[in-house]
Amino acid sequence: MGTTAIEGIPEDVARVDLDASRAILDVDASLYPLEALYGAAYVFIDRCYVFLDRPDPKTLRVVLTPKSLDGDASAALRAMVGELANELVSAAWRHQITQENRAQIEAVTMQAIAGAMGPPSLDDLEDFDFTEEAFEDPLGIAMSWEEKYAKKKEEGA
Amino acid sequence: MQLLDLRGKLDTRSQAFFRHRRIAADRNLITNLEGRWMVLSDADFARFATGGLEDGSALKAELSEKNFLREGWDEGAAREAIARRKGFLGYGPNLHVMVVTLRCNETCVYCHASRADMDAVDTDMSKETAEQSVDLALSSTSPGVTIEFQGGEPLVNFEVLKHIVHYAKEKNEEVGKTLEFTLVSNLALMDEEKLSFLLDHKVQICTSIDGPKELHDKQRKLPTLSSFDAVSHWIPIINQAYAERGLDPALYHVEALLTTTRAALPRWKEIVDTYADLGCRALFLRPIDPFGFAGKTKRTVEYPRAEYLEFYRNATDYILEKNRGGVQMIERFGAIFLTKILRGEDPNFLDIRSPAGAGIGQLAYSYDGSVYTCDEGRMLAAQGDDTFRLGHVASTRYRDIVGHPTVRAMVIASNLDSQPDCVSCTYNPYCGIQTTHNHKTQGSVFGRMRESNICAVHKGIQDYLFGKLADGEPHVLEAFERWTTIRSREHFLHEPSGT
Amino acid sequence: MTELRFHRALYRGEAVDEAIKTFDRYATLGRAEEDDYWVVRIEAASEARERRVADELSNFALGLTIRSRSA
Numbered sequence: 145m146g147t148t149a150i151e152g153i154p155e156d157v158a159r160v161d162l163d164a165s166r167a168i169l170d171v172d173a174s175l176y177p178l179e180a181l182y183g184a185a186y187v188f189i190d191r192c193y194v195f196l197d198r199p200d201p202k203t204l205r206v207v208l209t210p211k212s213l214d215g216d217a218s219a220a221l222r223a224m225v226g227e228l229a230n231e232l233v234s235a236a237w238r239h240q241i242t243q244e245n246r247a248q249i250e251a252v253t254m255q256a257i258a259g260a261m262g263p264p265s266l267d268d269l270e271d272f273d274f275t276e277e278a279f280e281d282p283l284g285i286a287m288s289w290e291e292k293y294a295k296k297k298e299e300g301a
Numbered sequence: 302m303q304l305l306d307l308r309g310k311l312d313t314r315s316q317a318f319f320r321h322r323r324i325a326a327d328r329n330l331i332t333n334l335e336g337r338w339m340v341l342s343d344a345d346f347a348r349f350a351t352g353g354l355e356d357g358s359a360l361k362a363e364l365s366e367k368n369f370l371r372e373g374w375d376e377g378a379a380r381e382a383i384a385r386r387k388g389f390l391g392y393g394p395n396l397h398v399m400v401v402t403l404r405c406n407e408t409c410v411y412c413h414a415s416r417a418d419m420d421a422v423d424t425d426m427s428k429e430t431a432e433q434s435v436d437l438a439l440s441s442t443s444p445g446v447t448i449e450f451q452g453g454e455p456l457v458n459f460e461v462l463k464h465i466v467h468y469a470k471e472k473n474e475e476v477g478k479t480l481e482f483t484l485v486s487n488l489a490l491m492d493e494e495k496l497s498f499l500l501d502h503k504v505q506i507c508t509s510i511d512g513p514k515e516l517h518d519k520q521r522k523l524p525t526l527s528s529f530d531a532v533s534h535w536i537p538i539i540n541q542a543y544a545e546r547g548l549d550p551a552l553y554h555v556e557a558l559l560t561t562t563r564a565a566l567p568r569w570k571e572i573v574d575t576y577a578d579l580g581c582r583a584l585f586l587r588p589i590d591p592f593g594f595a596g597k598t599k600r601t602v603e604y605p606r607a608e609y610l611e612f613y614r615n616a617t618d619y620i621l622e623k624n625r626g627g628v629q630m631i632e633r634f635g636a637i638f639l640t641k642i643l644r645g646e647d648p649n650f651l652d653i654r655s656p657a658g659a660g661i662g663q664l665a666y667s668y669d670g671s672v673y674t675c676d677e678g679r680m681l682a683a684q685g686d687d688t689f690r691l692g693h694v695a696s697t698r699y700r701d702i703v704g705h706p707t708v709r710a711m712v713i714a715s716n717l718d719s720q721p722d723c724v725s726c727t728y729n730p731y732c733g734i735q736t737t738h739n740h741k742t743q744g745s746v747f748g749r750m751r752e753s754n755i756c757a758v759h760k761g762i763q764d765y766l767f768g769k770l771a772d773g774e775p776h777v778l779e780a781f782e783r784w785t786t787i788r789s790r791e792h793f794l795h796e797p798s799g800t
Numbered sequence: 801m802t803e804l805r806f807h808r809a810l811y812r813g814e815a816v817d818e819a820i821k822t823f824d825r826y827a828t829l830g831r832a833e834e835d836d837y838w839v840v841r842i843e844a845a846s847e848a849r850e851r852r853v854a855d856e857l858s859n860f861a862l863g864l865t866i867r868s869r870s871a
Contacts, residue, residue: 178810179869181810182865182866182869183745185862185866186745186862186863186866187743187744187745188744189859189862189863190744191744193855193856193858193859194858194859194862195858195862196807196810196811196862197805197807197810198807198809198810198836204810209855230749230751230752231749233721234721234747234749237721238719238720238721238747241718241719241720241721241724242719245718245719245724248718249713249716249718249719252387252390252656252712252716252718253656253709253712253713253716255390255391256390256656256661256712257661257703257704257708257709257712259390259391259392259393259442259661260392260393260394260441260442260660260661260703260704260708261393261442261700261703261704262393262442262700264700265700267698268698268700
């Protein structure tokens with residue numbers, strides 16, 4: 145693979161392959177959780193072919209091949225690498241924030257959605273699936289009278 | 302002063318939670334969890350940051366009173382303030398944008414609306430779809446519902462507009478909401494009969510003015526007439542009609558919006574003067590956005606946000622000067638932030654709150670009955686991106702609309718406390734982001750705020766406002782006080798007749 | 801012949817299988833396993849077509865992997 149360095153960035157971190165029209169970014173696996181890697185990679189999936197690799201246990205690799213390239217390919221690929229790097233930092237930090245603030249985020253989200261949805265109507269309740277067993281009932285306490293005694297009644301009849 | 306100068310002396314035990322931002326030389330803004338704020342000199346900030354406050358000092362007293370100190374921190378006050386700011390979480394969409402047609406008689410360079418030609422009658426909303434849209438809107442858990450007529454040009458499908466007004470009022474007799482109607486129109490198709498209906502049925506009227514005639518006409522083209530002449534003809538007639546009905550002109554008048562294009566940037570004075578000359582007391586200095594045609598014409602209409610902010614500062618300074626001279630005008634963008642800053646209240650502007658209003662504060666109904674999280678989501682669908690479509694008025698229940706996974710994703714993504722940068726930004730208590738904008742410009746609903754035009758604008762405007770507050774000029778503070786006084790326009794409220 | 805190597809730590813096997821099923825009408829696809837990789841071999845009428853199938857298959861597998869993690 146004939147790659148060239150991107151100005152200002154060490155070649156072992158980021159490089160472009162102009163023949164194959166793709167950009168490669170290698171990052172330290174200990175700095176970026178997988179969720180961040182996926183989150184950042186997914187942002188490009190509509191305009192690039194995105195390939196992930198792990199060339200060694202300490203390194204995560206993202207290869208971006210734009211689906212179309214107009215104008216200066218080298219500049220476009222460089223910009224793409226920069227955007228990917230920014231997206232990775234953003235995704236990694238967001239992952240950390242979400243973990244630290246999870247309770248607050250969940251509470252606000254629940255309040256927002258519950259406030260908007262309001263209580264279910266009778267029509268909504270009609271569509272609810274109550275068939276799944278919500279709890280174990282070894283003594284048959286939740287059984288209806290008919291369920292509990294129907295067989296005995298048939299035997300007696 | 303640099304924070305590095307204080308390294309080694311920083312205290313972390315005396316302060317309650319706070320964020321800080323240097324907004325100018327010798328001006329350090331601090332805000333806390335519940336949105337209280339102070340602007341401190343470098344010396345005072347250093348005292349605060351290093352735990353060097355003198356007992357009995359005015360600075361310490363003010364910091365304590367505003368809940369910036371751990372000693373005596375008033376949890377109840379903080380909780381109450383936060384609850385007040387987040388009151389909108391308790392209920393669902395209050396704004397329901399109904400696109401009654403895509404047909405439009407004007408062609409605007411930045412058109413938001415994915416317009417259609419005047420013979421495209423297949424883009425008119427039917428009465429059946431209109432009724433189903435109203436049924437869905439009145440299912441909202443919000444005690445108040447505003448139906449906003451948009452297009453295209455909504456006056457093109459006036460029959461359905463009237464039908465919605467009649468049907469909604471009739472249905473509301475059973476439902477019992479506080480109902481409002483708003484029309485967003487270029488006014489070029491207005492006539493006495495239409496105006497009479499709108500006035501009799503208390504429909505608020507909102508229009509667009511891009512600046513002086515030559516600029517407005519260049520950006521908003523009518524086939525044969527001047528669009529500026531059309532709008533400037535009707536504004537005084539409508540305002541006069543309100544006055545004749547005994548309504549306070551300061552409160553009841555045609556609202557007008559500006560879309561700031563590149564051509565508008567150097568003409569801030571003319572734009573403000575045009576609004577003043579037309580009797581328009583409120584000006585919303587909106588920057589251009591990437592939706593609709595603006596995405597295609599961005600080479601001619603777009604600009605760096607630093608240039609927009611210079612325009613904003615110049616125009617708002619001029620508006621404040623006009624206020625000082627007795628011409629009362631409001632800049633709406635600033636007023637939204639100031640209401641949160643000065644009053645501790647949220648005016649519920651859906652794009653500037655956390656979480657944002659998409660799906661939980663507003664819904665948009667397309668002419669074909671598709672329901673979207675917001676009007677920007679609808680515009681993206683018109684360009685082939687259905688990401689923000691939630692369902693259809695004929696087949697999707699209200700709870701499935703607002704409980705849609707897309708809505709949930711947008712709520713999480715627009716919660717500033719889950720956003721890098723926003724989580725530590727001093728403007729967190731007052732700000733908001735637009736997830737559709739993030740999606741369009743940066744590829745995900747989360748986006749990256751440092752690279753976001755919306756973030757740049759919000760920070761720039763708030764920097765300007767806090768600078769003005771710190772300057773403390775009496776005429777500015779007095780104007781800001783007026784801008785944040787929320788007076789209800791009760792004339793436009795429709796209550797069920799039984800109330 | 802074009803070869804794709806999907807690292808097992810980054811791609812779900814089921815996602816790769818699903819991608820193979822989806823794209824096998826466009827090329828001849830073969831599958832193999834190595835310690836660290838799922839390997840997909842692609843043969844088609846031209847190198848350009850192989851490359852295209854490889855690209856689309858990769859995106860598909862990645863998309864399914866990410867979706868399965870959030871489900």
